[in-house]
Amino acid sequence: MAIIPTYEIDLVKAKTSKINDVDFNNLTFGRVFTDHMFVCDFKDGEWQKPQIMPYQAMTIDPSARVFHYGQAVFEGMKAYKDEDGKVFLFRPDQNFERINKSSARMAIPEFPKDYFFKGLETLLKLDSEWIKPGVGNSLYLRPFVIATEPAISASPANEYRFMIICSPAKAYYNEPVRVLFAEKFSRSADGGVGFAKAAGNYGAQFYPTSLAQKKGFQQIIWTDASTHDYLEEAGTMNIFFRIGDKLITAPNNDRILDGVTRKSVIQLAEDLGIECEVRRVSVKEIKDAAKNGSLKEIFGAGTAAVISPVSAFEHAGDVFEIPEEENSYATLFKSTLLNIQHNLAEDKHDWRYEVK
């Protein structure tokens, strides 16, 4: 793949900024977008010259494959600003590798590394004012790829669009969540696309999740599709269980997304001397632990919410409340991660990536 220097990105700057219209203290996640976006089209067998332009609506032919067959993948990452105004990403190489893994599974051509990083960094420099310092503030970055070729034949497209849009965020899902363990519906199956951030994985969860919400549970913890006996992950977060002083999380496989937050928590647990077992974890084990009082915590781990504590779970009509834990691992991991992300703590694994 061709390596292109930054100056070869076609750049059209926004004439005015929308930033003064935004109340940064009252942000709803994913509603407001920055002044610019990154766009790169794939046609004639290659990625064309990348562009950065004012954030705007776009025209796509109604027959584009993305509308009919969901040939689309995405990523979720964040930029942070420290008190000196330095901008950082967190393990962005992981997101880059993952979007290409997702793309490969969806028969979408891989995106060049240089375009990804140059595009991201140029965009962040332009919209740097939108990244507010302070722990918990961030700029959520949404790279995604859609099949744009106008033709509804059920086959991979020959044309795609790679884009990055950016939305200022506060850490969300701050309230502990009540979850339901899936008994009927499944998110993914062996040989499927559960490991990919493929658009359809998320659309397919909305209906079962809306049923759970009617019963008073905000999220579903998905179980294995064949038996529903083993706990796998939440819809946008990996999941950790604490029994006694030990953490347990499911191993990655075809069905489970390989989360950056998850792998960071596993590493931090090792650094902090907390035992963490990566193995299958059954619904029965968690219900038994809840009954005998050894279940101390359940928490989700993902870029958007960082760490999201679970206050109760339901399975087969049984509801278990999880008493608040004084020395919570969830709180410990959340603050440890945020401090590394915001350049407030030592970064011994080289996870921070400064945007210069």
Ligand SMILES: *Cc1c(COP(=O)(O)O)cnc(C)c1O
């Ligand atoms: C994005 C995502 C996660 C979390 O991954 P991070 O890299 O930690 O943000 C977990 N599960 C699913 C299904 C996801 O889509």
